[in-house]
Amino acid sequence: MHLALAALGFLLAGCAPNLPPPQAPSQQQPAAPTATVTPAPSPNLTLPAPSAEAKVALLLPLSGQNAGIGRTLLQAAEMGVFDAAGDDFSLVVRDSAAPGGPAAAVSSALQAGARLVLGPVFSTEIAPAAQAAGSVVPVISFSNDRSAARSGVFVLGLAPQAQVERVVGYAAGQQIKRFAILYPNSPYGNAVRQAYQDSVVQAGGQVVTMQAYDPAATDFITTLQSLSASYKSSGFDALMVPEGGPTLRTVASMLPGFDIPMAGPGGGPTPAGAVRLLGTALWNDSGLAREQSLAGGWFASTPPDRWTAFAQRYQQIYGVAPDPRAGVVYDAVTLAVALAKSKQGGDFSLARLTDPSGFSGVTGLFRLNTDGTVSRGLSVLEIGPGGITIRDPAPATFQTVIN
Incomplete structure (x- = not known):
């Protein structure tokens, strides 16, 4: 497994982000992932032939005014890779705020062999990202704007x-x-x-x-x-x-x-x-x-017990509390890993993505629907003098979760 980083100016200047394995300092750490620099996209996009390695694009704002958000979400993605992925999985990271925006970021990732796009974060970026992905490569955005959902373009945020x-x-x-x-x-x-x-x-x-x-x-x-x-x-x-x-x-x-x-x-x-x-x-x-x-x-x-466990581990590793969207990013990455294990090179088809069994993650149960919306198993919580408590627990399954 590895995280491939785009050929951004700040990387070429020798300021690549530090990507240590997400382990607590007291634990033995595996080798850090390899960051490779790839060429800028060609104006005429031609997808490479599928390979034995499953490659998935990750679009985050790694520069500009939202770079802080992008870096914290990248750390959540790292956790997902190290928790679930094997050597036959590659997360191709691209900066959605770089020149050319999300469209150029997607084109670059597809040239590198990505067959699924995770991201972007903001609803205004979904349309250009989806257009660059075409009708063959699905997009799973981190937005919660249901109006941006359509077939092959999923809105994974908590709507x-x-x-x-x-x-x-x-x-x-x-x-x-x-x-x-x-x-x-x-x-x-x-x-x-x-x-x-x-x-x-x-x-x-x-x-x-x-x-x-x-x-x-x-x-x-x-x-x-x-x-x-x-x-x-x-x-x-x-x-x-x-x-x-x-x-x-x-x-x-x-x-x-x-x-x-x-x-x-x-x-x-x-x-x-x-x-x-x-x-x-x-x-x-x-x-x-x-x-x-x-x-x-x-x-x-979302079920508070799952989020609490994830947030505590995130803080132990990185020293800060996670952004509320970090769980969505983690779940998207681990879902991609699960689908990558379906067959050599991964199975990211719409039929597989919309499996009615759904998926279980740190944000609870979720299921991608054919119209791009997401069904979720949520808890009903009550505010009380002793804190926030579970009034009605989230459902245990849709049917049978795929992981």
Whole structure:
């Protein structure tokens, strides 16, 4: 196994990134991977013949303003290679922020023999990367923007729609029927709003009110007055607030003052008249356990035990906490390794990628769908005085996972 690095200026200048094997310092370390320099892509791309070695492209921003993100995600990819790959697997690393952007990075990787593209990170880079990959080489991006998904172009990030579908489905199973949402008027907020409407209808519930606010707002009095009026006139059992950080803390702390009673922690159906707070993975912050106003709130996210184990090992190896997207990158790499073992040179066909059995990773169960979206097995978590706990565990399998 090895990581092949593109012929970037900073590499030629002798500043190649340090790629030690991901082992804790106290452990015996295997030999470091070989970094090789490859020529710039030709304007007329011709794919080399398949080889016995399975080669997979990895697109990350390794220069420019997002280089820090790229380097931390590269470390997650290293972990995946050293954990799962053999000598017949090669990860061909390319800088999506280099001149020519993601299209040139993909072309260069394909010239080096890559038959699958992992990345890019950002949704705006997916289209040029996919165009360069053509209709033969699949792309598994790390974005969570479902609108960029299509056949052969997968969106592996934790999409807000999947989180909403899971928590709404669970809430409906707890006899919650009347739903409301308070959301920022932003692309993210509107994606959540649409998913919320769809999920509530699918679960047999009713969306009673939807209140939007300026994402830059700091004064929520007028918005909460309108929400309170809706509660008093129509009533609702659950309120989705797809926010995090200071805005979430501010809004949640103000709700009781507008005569919207919170359900609080505990099991069983929501008490009559009380409102169950619902959220997204933006709530996955251990500091929120200190916010009494959020106690009893539910949200969906990846299984916390798997992420915690991965994050602890990442920090032990690299000395810093991982970026939340690191688990997605690790899972993409180990999925590619699993598919590489299917046959000599790997089997990265769409039929194999979309195996209905799915895959088990540090972000839990996931399955690539033929339309480019990803199904996930998520946990429903509850915020309480003692921290974030599992309210409803993630499913154990879709059918039978491939690894």
